[in-house]
Amino acid sequence: MAAQPKKIIIDTDPGIDDAMAIFLALQSPEVEVIGLTTIYGNVYTTLATRNALHLLEVAGRTDIPVAEGSHVTITKGTKLRIADFVHGADGLGNQNFPPPKGKPTEQSAASFLVDQANLYPGKVTVVALGPLTNVALAIQQDPAFSKNIGQIVILGGAFAVNGNVNPAAEANIFGDPDAADIVFTSGADVLAVGINVTHQVVLTDADRENLARSDGKFAQYLCKILDVYFSYHYDAYSTNGVYLHDPTALIAAVDPSLITYTEGVVRVQTCGITRGLTILYNKQKRFGEVTEWTDKPTVKVAVTVDAPAVVKLLMERLMDS
């Protein structure tokens, strides 16, 4: 008998690669999307909610609830770094889609996360595709959350490589470093997929042409919004392809066999010029003194990815929609 699909909640700031990840999840029999929660990052939270509702309407899946997340960082910071230069002012490639008809739930993202983790203890995976404010709020709201949640898959961090905001920091961790440090040290089963891994997974121009030639509904939609994302990558990295950050993290939840990981303690720098830096302690040395990593729980950090398999799975499922 086939295994029960894994229940997932996608915490998202849509975002072009978020749209790809959400559509991929909806096309994946291995998972059941039980909700979307929204967060600032690629766009402000209000627009993230609007885009999440819109994407579910495009997919004909308005049965899936959307819970709106925090508008400020965990320390109540309001000076947010929004990556509209990556995704367009509307977050979806400057297509100015009509506003969605649906509304978010009354419940906040953090309360929704807490409730679902309590309802299905050990069974819910959160795939966090933006800054980690909502997840950290859930941890603060319910001391049992980190035990009750099945797994937290994080798209974030730059482990032993340069960041994408600056040489130190990756965008999602930089968005709320204090929240990230809370999540990494919470004791939950955390798997971090950083840009050291996602930069290996590239959708090429040829792949985009194949998507455009298919009559898949999601493939067609994505081809409309991908231009802005391609231009940004060309300007920033001189490549004719785009990094598949969010879809790779989603696939780490759908099919963990496509990545390998190491284990250790991760702390996040929360101030100074390296704010947002993620440092993994690999436990290969016993330090003579107590450090900020001592006695903190271990997490998983992705190390390698079967990039061709990830691209193939994504393409097949988007074209077959």
Ligand SMILES: O=c1[nH]cnc2c1ncn2[C@@H]1O[C@H](CO)[C@@H](O)[C@H]1O
């Ligand atoms: O240069 C960048 N600055 C800010 N955000 C970026 C940049 N490149 C990609 N992303 C977005 O941040 C996440 C990965 O760090 C992804 O969601 C990606 O879309």
